[in-house]
Amino acid sequence: MPKVLVTDKLNTAGLDILKQVAEVDYKAGISAGDLKKIIKDYNALLVRSQTKVTKEIIDACSHSMKIIGRAGVGVDNIDLDAATQKGIIVVNSPEGNTTAASEHTVAMMMSLARLIPPADASMKKREWRRADFLGFELFNKILGIVGLGKIGARVGKIAQAMGMKIIAYDPFISQDFASQLRFGLVTLDEIWKRSDIITFHVPKTSETVNLLNKETIQKCKRGVRIVNCARGGIINELDLAESIKSGHIAGAAFDVFNEEPPKDSPLLELKDKVVLTPHLGANTEEAQLNVALDVAEQIRDVLSGGFARSAVNLPAMKAETIAEVKPFMTLAAILGTVAGQLAEGKMQEIQIEAKGELAKKNTDPLTVAILKSVLSGSLEGVNFVNAPIIAKSRGIKIIESKSFDMGDYVEELKITLRTDKSTKVLSGTLLAQDIPAIIQIDNYNINATPAEHMLLTHHQDKPGMIAQVSTILWEGNINISSMHVGRKGPREMSVMILNLDDPLSAELVKKVSQIQGVLEAKYLKLTTLE
Template identity: 45%
Template structure:
């Protein structure tokens, strides 16, 4: 019988779900806070069910000799070392949709509290003061709400705000014009949102691209008297800059449920005028706690008992029978999606995937999920192979899948085409007899390339001397070229260079390459191998 440890506070319903499905369970809700004790006992268990208190670090995972699955009751997996889990063959699951409504409602509540200074007025009144004139608020009706990140939670916030007679504008690179119309929002660029919004609510994951998305410069560009709500992730807002703006009156109010460091016992925002702070309560309702507890227990039990995989962050849903044949194509699909996703910088309208030859007879649904996950992950770190189709649908991204018999020289062939508001871009690949995935075409230009951990992608005009100039820059920066792949449409026309680099390519080096004669675009791409 499989055995699961619940090391955080979950609804007791989860315990019963495990038992009903034939899984032994130990409910020790305070164990996750004791790192040494967790390390001591984790080797006994096949599954670990957690919330945010337990830290599933590399050290913990290394000590978990029998561990097969980690289940996070909630969406955020910041407390799980997914790379370490993957290397140890441990599946990491989450429950991405269990607390969406609860979190969205908390954001709306925080907006009201901020607009009417409710917490401060409550404290004043209970102290026996009657400072009616001190707490002058503002209406939200007819005000402009700027939503940064209009996915599942952001979309709910947007529709609630529309119902409150607010004008809603939204920035989200993956929000299609059709989905924006359905939600009743106006899709705008981020700079425009900052200039127009009376209230700004953040609903995006924390990634390298979104860290400090509300920066000092962004705050300076906003309306005087703007109000900012963050119930998404700490680190999305420059807290020091916001504190200064609250004190100066540039920002009239703020409401924060999340902070750059948690638990937030101290923070530069504490004590600032007109700020409302709560201790990460976004998912803290009885309904949400029950939903995510039941969902994570069902998912983990189904995997441990039946081998079914759902909402996994580090593998797609694939049956045991088809896994050996499909695995190399999963890797190819992941690489194609990640390649295209990292190069996509404008609004995504559609994704077209063509399967040709042997791969067309396989489980292309799983492969399509992997492709979509790779495309969306650079901006939506929480997306996984199972949730990717739902996320794409939620954003109005049209997904087309075509299967056909072999027509060209390759026995199997996958082509991914990304349709944005400005262009189409395609990338294609195959799996050779050795089981290794290979890129064979980019933007219609033929080339053969194996992807490494760090790749340098450059488009340029095909002119003599480019390779020498590029090599000189990399050589001067002591960056070794592991592989060098070239392709072009025809002599003197558009060309592509795809290089595997040993080490990291810094932003200053990218700027140097962008300044070389003939260079059109330079991107550093990262791949999990």
């Protein structure tokens, strides 16, 4: 009989499911050293957030270890790369806490509106200060939702039932999807300008860190309230605190913080102006039961020869299918990443075309790799399994085509990414020794071998242009490793890709974009090459 090790507290209902197919050892609170010693004897491991499943732990697993289950959403405590390399499936429970997190958001919003925490504290001091706790009604107020995933959408529905008017921003959501919810889909600037309350439901990525800061706060309606039950770091806590003190922002409700527990957060000093809770979003009996049942069922199914429904790291394709196009997987990831970073606006359509000899192969894995790379720039938790589902749920149309005619290359992979603002076209191929190369950007032919750090410019082809860009990089101590240029003709428009040895700051990119004759300057980072 298989053996399952559970190392964190788990609802007994989850343990009962595991016992249907396996011998279960329950060792909550086991040390990392002891875990490393015994893990080789098990076929499955179930954890919550306390146990850290490091590469060292995974390396100590035997080849009979089939699955690691995380009873919750985040898998930051599990080394996914090490697990994948070891052939171990990692699963989580992506929907187990949706209700809990949504309800907590609404509770925080209502507590803020009616000053419930300070009123409660006052009563417990045997005070009766009705006049000091003048709240405001949520009815007919405008709720701005940043991020319209499962939790954001549910919060909107609850608020809508209370008579609130809902506007939302999410670059990955289609107008049709928002219309079905009866939400107004607007720009981020409109969220700042129109909302009476703003609630955040986005992952913490490079694009969402400090999303609400001193500059964007100034765009907000005076007297707005801010709610964050998503991720710490999305809102600049210092800038927010200063705006609350000045009266521009009326108050805030936070369940997540830059540092947890928050030791020096300026929000702790604001007293009655803020409502603070210690990351309780998923902390309900029902949520803990749901995630325990969900993950236990998946472990049971995998140990019984079935499939996991929420695998984080398991490709949706068979190994033999991937093998046929494996050399192109890195190229697909590069094209998807670059296209996603260059495109602006709400994603509407992705066309993927295989040309030449590549068209004769099963390119399904390449499509999934492209979708994963495009979506990962703005979303957490996107993987080979869920990328197509996420794209579909957000109304992104996927068009796949094949052309057996050969152009300048024997095999070619092409992406056309359409948004509500622009269209981006990229093509790539494999050079000798399967080295990926970008051979087309929009209407420009180019031959660029990508690097981890790149600067792309769209500029007028004229003397001194390259020198001006190089000077700015030199002044910023940025080393150029190679240069690739594509142009339409002498002194016409051109694109240039500079491969860099160092990351590029936003300040330097801005300086390049201000050079006369430069239409666009973008810093591109490829994590696929790290």
